[in-house]
Amino acid sequence: MGRPPCCEKVGIKKGPWTPEEDIVLVSYIQEHGPGNWRAVPTNTGLLRCSKSCRLRWTNYLRPGIKRGNFTPHEEGMIIHLQALLGNKWAAIASYLPQRTDNDIKNYWNTHLKKKLKKIQSAVDHHHQQYPQAHNNILGSSISDSTTCNSNPLQYPTRNNVNDITSHASTTTLSLRSINQSSSSGGIYASSTENISRLLEGWMRTSPKSTNANLVSKPSLDQEESPKGGQDKDEGCDHDLLSHEAYESMVSFDNLNNVNAASWDRSSTNNCNSSSIKQVSETQSSTTPVIPNEKNKHIIRACDITSTPPLSFLEKWLLDESAAGQVLEDRMMELSPITLV
DNA sequence: AACAGCGTCAACCGCATCCAC
DNA sequence: AGTGGATGCGGTTGACGCTGT
Incomplete structure (x- = not known):
């Protein structure tokens, strides 16, 4: 052939x-x-x-x-979108019109993947140290999520997408320092x-x-934040989360995921493209749909499953104006704890 | 100064998909 | 409907530069 x-x-x-x-x-x-x-x-x-x-x-x-350093916002976008779409670099790149799929792919493979791995091991470490607190916060279901997400790089299911999101938020913070070093x-x-x-x-x-x-590409990525300069941290790299930081993180996501949690996992395994469907459908009203034929097939396949409500993450992704703000807010919220 | 190891990223490869005929 | 060329996409490679010894 x-x-x-x-x-x-x-x-x-x-x-x-x-x-x-x-x-x-x-x-x-x-x-x-x-x-x-x-x-x-x-x-x-x-x-x-x-x-x-x-x-x-x-x-x-x-x-x-745009070449060179990725902004924290761009990193956040990539992490979120990768969690939602998987390694669909072209689709991810369509949200970051200034970046090429190759660039994003390279950045993911060289920077973000590594960083998420670190974060994951830090979280695992935390789980071992504070198993009780962890269960109290998230209930019994989290254990599944944690288990299935033992490898943060695996193609995410609906549930561990949310888990990854919590990593992503923190990763964005930790990754700031990388930005400055990347040539x-x-x-x-x-x-x-x-x-x-x-x-x-x-x-x-x-x-x-x-x-x-x-x-014509859909753009969730606003022009670089005028606050770009403020995004620079002073080069500290925090790989280990404090207990408080972790609690703050998961409880935040817990709030976000009230809807998602009620979504039957069994109907969504191996079908995270439901998210794609939502993204596409919502976009179609305002922006061009991601022109991805593969997605169409997946979407059709997923149509037979139940359609979950939008998670906070997806809303965030769809809300152009909020995209930058939420991330910034999260950073502000966490920074006193994690950016010591 | 020389070398080895490692990280980065531009470019390549092979497969999938589209599209005109 | 079938075929073949053109294009798109994602994984991988390898050259190059940097850093540590």
Whole structure:
């Protein structure tokens, strides 16, 4: 079945793109607009396969891409969306129009995954230390949630999505310090920034069709918070939660999840895409639906199960204006405890 | 100073899906 | 309805830079 790779041709160049190649590609797209990638290598003389050209454009040269440090809000968005959607990086990226799916995927794999693991082990440690308090707060059902979420990286069920959310909130705090250490680009990156500058003029005059796909994406991610500067913490990294912090965290989520808790878990196992359905349906009234054919199938499959009410998390995700605020509020709420 | 180990991220690969015919 | 080319997506790789010894 497998089709021969598109790059099997002899003489096709691989590896990092040079600034010269970038300029050729950019100027071609500037003239013809993105699309018809098959024709790009032929028409430009680039010794690259069409796939490579498309990838280079979408992941690096496309105007409007933000590179470098992820803001705490972006991190929060990624963590929440990953919990909801799983590794659907393209879908997640559609909520962060300035970031590419590749970027988000890389960031998740290199930073967030690791961090969540740490948090998870801290939480596990906490469970061992305060088993009674834990049960009192969340009731007996939490033990299931904890168990099924022993690996925070697994594809989440409805219930452990909420569990992850609690991790996510704290992770966002702990991750602040990472932000500042993550580097953005080297020598070559700066050369592509130059290309971006070249593109600025084009952005103003480019045909609508060229940018339509960029603009039409649903955006929960508001422009970077003007409070961006305030988000910087002083570089402290708190991996272990205090008992009080943990209680605060879980009780907050407990409040959030009153609705979710009443949702029968048995009907939702392996079907976290119910969340996707809700997201899509709600979006359709105001914003374009995530154009994901795969989701459609999953949604159909899940239609036969009961539809849960929106959790706080989902409401949060759907509430554009609240998106940044809630996270900030959570940070304010927790900061006296966790950011000592 | 030299080397090894590790982290990051751009790019590649293979499969899935779309779409025109 | 079937087929094949084009495009999209997610997992993985490998080069490069940084840090510790």
